[in-house]
Amino acid sequence: ETGVTQSPTHLIKTRGQQVTLRCSSQSGHNTVSWYQQALGQGPQFIFQYYREEENGRGNFPPRFSGLQFPNYSSELNVNALELDDSALYLCASRGGGRTEAFFGQGTRLTVV
Amino acid sequence: QQQVKQSPQSLIVQKGGIPIINCAYENTAFDYFPWYQQFPGKGPALLIAIRPDVSEKKEGRFTISFNKSAKQFSLHIMDSQPGDSATYFCAASKSGSSNTGKLIFGQGTTLQVKP
Numbered sequence: 091e092t093g094v095t096q097s098p099t100h101l102i103k104t105r106g107q108q109v110t111l112r113c114s115s116q117s118g119h120n121t122v123s124w125y126q127q128a129l130g131q132g133p134q135f136i137f138q139y140y141r142e143e144e145n146g147r148g149n150f151p152p153r154f155s156g157l158q159f160p161n162y163s164s165e166l167n168v169n170a171l172e173l174d175d176s177a178l179y180l181c182a183s184r185g186g187g188r189t190e191a192f193f194g195q196g197t198r199l200t201v202v
Numbered sequence: 203q204q205q206v207k208q209s210p211q212s213l214i215v216q217k218g219g220i221p222i223i224n225c226a227y228e229n230t231a232f233d234y235f236p237w238y239q240q241f242p243g244k245g246p247a248l249l250i251a252i253r254p255d256v257s258e259k260k261e262g263r264f265t266i267s268f269n270k271s272a273k274q275f276s277l278h279i280m281d282s283q284p285g286d287s288a289t290y291f292c293a294a295s296k297s298g299s300s301n302t303g304k305l306i307f308g309q310g311t312t313l314q315v316k317p
Contacts (some may be wrong), residue, residue: 094245123303132208132291132307133246146304180245184303189234189295191305193245 093117094183094194102200103171111166111197113181122164123191124156125180133180139164168199176201205229206294208308215282216316223311224276225292232294236305237266237277240289249290250277282315289313 093116103109115122121140125133135148139158153169162183168175178198182191207226215221227235233254238246252259252266252275259266265278279286289312293305 096245121303123305125305130310132293132310133305135304135306138303140303148304182303182305189297190236190248190251191303192248193238195243195245 094119094181094192096179096181096194096197098197099195100198100200102202105171105173105201107171108167108169109171109199111168111179111181111199113164113166113183113194115162115164115181115183116185116192119183119185119192120162121184122158122162123182123184124164124166125182125193126150126175127178127180127196129177136166171201173201175199205306206292206308208292208311210311211309212312212314214314214316217283219282219315221279221282221286221313221315222276223290223292223313224274225294225308226272226274227294227306228273229294229296229306230273231296232306233297234295235266235268235275236293237264238291238293238307240291240310246291279313282313284315284317287313287315 095114123138124136127133138146142158158164178196180196182193184191236251237249240246250261250264263280268275292308
């Protein structure tokens, strides 16, 4: 167990809807990153939050947005869902100036 | 553009064998190379990581070999067990406040260890 928890575990949404995924980082970790993992692929970096500010973003459109809260938990919001957004969404946290990132169990999003 | 290439895509070994998974990277600015293990329905779990100032690192049955000049690194699993059957991902990142968290992953290798 990494101490990184994500909710919900599974989610089914309709194309065009909006979704919010949540992540609680490991105790003492102030940096949270989000990844999208399509079936049979490696995770793809979406963005990273450090002390409530976005400080790194991958090649994802603006309809992917996020927040980090004072307790370092984080949200990933996706607007105007598309079928290709169906994937496992992973949250990873790190802290203490260390490079090691620890992942949660993920949220499986299905867009129909 | 694929910055980290991983091979093979799948691998089958007998119990006790030594599976080897290889990765190649393009960006010479990468300076952190972790390996993750992922079971179905779970998130990736950090196994072992290496930095380019060493050529080899061992943790338990897992060993990373690193070749900086060739821009390649590999994972060896000694005395493999059926419980090691999982998907393995290599990754790479570079230092810097906004870059450190950005892991670039390979495509993954599905390992099956037969009893």
